Amino acid sequence: MAFGKFLLKRTLQGILVVWGVVTVLFGLRAVTPGDPVNLIVDPAVDQATRERIRQELGLDQPIYVQYADYLQDLLVGDLGYSYQASRPVSTMVIERVPATLELAIAATIVALVIAIPLGVISGTRRNEPADYGATSFSLLGISTPNFWLGIMLILLLAVQLDVFPTGRRPVAFHDALWTFLTTFYVGDLLTWLHHIILPAVTLGTYFTALITRLTRSGMLDEYGKPYVTATEAKGIPETLVRYKHVLRNTMIPIITVLGLQLGTLIGGAVVTETVFSWPGLGLRLISAIHNLDWPLIQGIIIFIGVSYVIINIGVDAIYAKLNPRVLDE
Amino acid sequence: MISDRIKSNLRQEFRRNLLPKLGLAILVVVVLMALFAPVLATHNPNTTGHFDDGNSYPPIGTSYDSYEVVDGEREPYSVEYSTDHYLGTNNVGQDVFSRLLYGARTSLLVGILGTGLAVVMGVPFGLVSGYYGGRVDDAMMRVADVMLAFPSLVLALALIGVFGSMSIPVPDPIVTAGFAEGMPSATILPGTITVVVGLVTWVWFARVARGEAMAIRNEEYVKAARSLGASNATILLKHVLPNSLTPVIVLATIQVAAIILLESSLSYLGFSGTTLSWGYEIQQGQDYLRTAWWVSTVPGIGIVLSVISINLLGDWLRDSLDPNIEGEGGGA
Numbered sequence: 001m002a003f004g005k006f007l008l009k010r011t012l013q014g015i016l017v018v019w020g021v022v023t024v025l026f027g028l029r030a031v032t033p034g035d036p037v038n039l040i041v042d043p044a045v046d047q048a049t050r051e052r053i054r055q056e057l058g059l060d061q062p063i064y065v066q067y068a069d070y071l072q073d074l075l076v077g078d079l080g081y082s083y084q085a086s087r088p089v090s091t092m093v094i095e096r097v098p099a100t101l102e103l104a105i106a107a108t109i110v111a112l113v114i115a116i117p118l119g120v121i122s123g124t125r126r127n128e129p130a131d132y133g134a135t136s137f138s139l140l141g142i143s144t145p146n147f148w149l150g151i152m153l154i155l156l157l158a159v160q161l162d163v164f165p166t167g168r169r170p171v172a173f174h175d176a177l178w179t180f181l182t183t184f185y186v187g188d189l190l191t192w193l194h195h196i197i198l199p200a201v202t203l204g205t206y207f208t209a210l211i212t213r214l215t216r217s218g219m220l221d222e223y224g225k226p227y228v229t230a231t232e233a234k235g236i237p238e239t240l241v242r243y244k245h246v247l248r249n250t251m252i253p254i255i256t257v258l259g260l261q262l263g264t265l266i267g268g269a270v271v272t273e274t275v276f277s278w279p280g281l282g283l284r285l286i287s288a289i290h291n292l293d294w295p296l297i298q299g300i301i302i303f304i305g306v307s308y309v310i311i312n313i314g315v316d317a318i319y320a321k322l323n324p325r326v327l328d329e
Numbered sequence: 330m331i332s333d334r335i336k337s338n339l340r341q342e343f344r345r346n347l348l349p350k351l352g353l354a355i356l357v358v359v360v361l362m363a364l365f366a367p368v369l370a371t372h373n374p375n376t377t378g379h380f381d382d383g384n385s386y387p388p389i390g391t392s393y394d395s396y397e398v399v400d401g402e403r404e405p406y407s408v409e410y411s412t413d414h415y416l417g418t419n420n421v422g423q424d425v426f427s428r429l430l431y432g433a434r435t436s437l438l439v440g441i442l443g444t445g446l447a448v449v450m451g452v453p454f455g456l457v458s459g460y461y462g463g464r465v466d467d468a469m470m471r472v473a474d475v476m477l478a479f480p481s482l483v484l485a486l487a488l489i490g491v492f493g494s495m496s497i498p499v500p501d502p503i504v505t506a507g508f509a510e511g512m513p514s515a516t517i518l519p520g521t522i523t524v525v526v527g528l529v530t531w532v533w534f535a536r537v538a539r540g541e542a543m544a545i546r547n548e549e550y551v552k553a554a555r556s557l558g559a560s561n562a563t564i565l566l567k568h569v570l571p572n573s574l575t576p577v578i579v580l581a582t583i584q585v586a587a588i589i590l591l592e593s594s595l596s597y598l599g600f601s602g603t604t605l606s607w608g609y610e611i612q613q614g615q616d617y618l619r620t621a622w623w624v625s626t627v628p629g630i631g632i633v634l635s636v637i638s639i640n641l642l643g644d645w646l647r648d649s650l651d652p653n654i655e656g657e658g659g660g661a
Contacts, residue, residue, distance in 0.1 A: 020471070145608070155622055270486070
């Protein structure tokens, strides 16, 4: 199968999945008990006003009409209005995306920078102290709930030693970067960095642990293969074999697993944002659920679902490029 | 089902390695803590007000500084531990050790029941999908794709929004039989969370079962059974199901650990359904990190030890049985 055709097929599947996501969310909202009007106005408000709101929201229509309207609005990017804030949901979602994205990217960088060297060391020095250290670390990392890790980091590094702030995001990365580019003032960028380190480590630890494990076992698998023996027999330096051939082939399963684990990253971001009062989508989702603000809940989850599907198509594409054999399956 | 070869593999791996032994030892302790919580607890976990003059007790062997205001001046003094409260008391004066024991109950109950629900939903789904293949499989796998497009924590949150927080009191046999005076007469099972964690994780079991069914349906013995006139239902129940159990067991073990982590995250976020939960306790303690570090620290150690022990056993099962499976981790 050609790469283009593969991409097209995955995209069509993706659209189907997004439609499913949207429908599930519509269904969940429809079966949620309670009158949404009560969430918008005081329950004591008179019947006429309630009827008017019901009509404005289209709640007086039969369910299939509501569903059709809802799909139609979604197609033009209209996610409705928040019950609580009376603001467009799309704005409320978009304005929170940068914070979550910053956190997710920072965590991924932390994970890759630590995990790959650690996994390589662990895989090439099997059963040596360095390997035991790395293996214990990764077992601990995948077994620790990230919110607790975050709180322990706050306790140690913010409360006791006072070297990091306990949370919040005083400046957005793009603003800090803009300040730096226009005035060469680096202070905002440093403030941003100072605030994101603990949340990034908190969110990144699980992935660091996971990638260390994968790199280690991947390296061990690859070392057993005949091509390694062959290249070594040809007299190619071991370091070159290790990094150019073995590590590169190890990256293929790592990319697949990372794609699958993206959900954990997003879920982890929701929790991490709560621990550090990091003003991202996750924090907004939690408060929306506490308020039963369904349009906002739906908007955020649809956004997450769609991003997830898109990123997964991207991961599959990278995977197909690295390992063209999947195109034939 | 489980052949002698597999059994001897399991035994050998267990004997050769230290880690599964360590995992088993920790898990036994956690299970005993959970089972005998009413007997082992030193105080009713819900009783408040165990204070030293308004201050929470620190864990045994520690003390901390507090102060009182006398004539407008801060007079510092040291708060000492009490031998009555092994791990101190929390911000409302509840015994932390007793709450740790009861928290183990909640974690294990939700972990096991949630996994059970996921198995019951996911395995038949996957077996049917993989066994029949073709259009049935295509349609069923699209449903699974939709499930997989939601991060499990996020879907869990949405479902909690729908169901609300529902708790089921389960009478405690030890207390009912009169062996533990003054302990809560029922354990609160967080019903919503238990159902929700099952609903968001079944798809992993479906994927594994599907893979197995696809491999098994072309085996000679299945073809033989079919040619002898066995119905699809019989083949699924008598041949495909038993032969696909190994990877399901491995996944289930890992999934208990993942669900314990998921439950603690949901409780931490304020959707617990019971206050006797490690995640809830950690959240309560977060506001008091400056004065009472132990309130958040202790239950976290409980979570980490339980999850590590189960993961160690899961690794042992996986290494001995060597099925090829993948699942979503429980980092969240």
